[in-house]
Amino acid sequence: MPEKNEYKDWEKYDETIEKFIQVIAKNMNLYGLTSSVGxxxxVLYFSNKPMTLDDMRDALEMSKTSMSTGVRTLSEMKMVESTFKRGIRKDLYQSEEDWYKSFTSLFGNRWRHHTETNIEEAEEAMAELQQIARETEDEQLKAKIHADIERLEYAKNYYEWLMKFIQVIESGEIFNYIPKH
Structure with a gap:
């Protein structure tokens, strides 16, 4: 009788962990990742030991190529790291267990790229509008361009502020204001 109960307990445990893994997977789109990468x-987060690509493939029933691509993506985002264990020739991977560190790295990488692009685009648009304003004789167009350049300047100021915010996140200074639990 206890064996049957123990089996049910393990089954219930597995269901509970799987349910939470699904939550992680669903939320990965916030970071621009697919649910399979999530x-x-x-799976790596709840594993008691580092896993090989074969271990991951067996656990998720996905191709080794998909596992490799997923691990590479997670490694680039500093959410997974490779590790070494004596006697094992295959690559081993484990999750980064510091979610705060993962978030700051991931947030910084994603937002920095987009924000830098937005600053460049605003600067280019302002330069083009200024060129048009210099060349046109249409006073109404000049007035519209002047107003739009002010809007673009506002946007650029916002993006520059956002770059400072990203720096506060990346440097870890954010934890002075909002401490980790």
């Missing part, structure tokens, strides 16, 4: 991270 599931991979969840």
């Amino acid at each position: 599931r991979l991270y969840g």
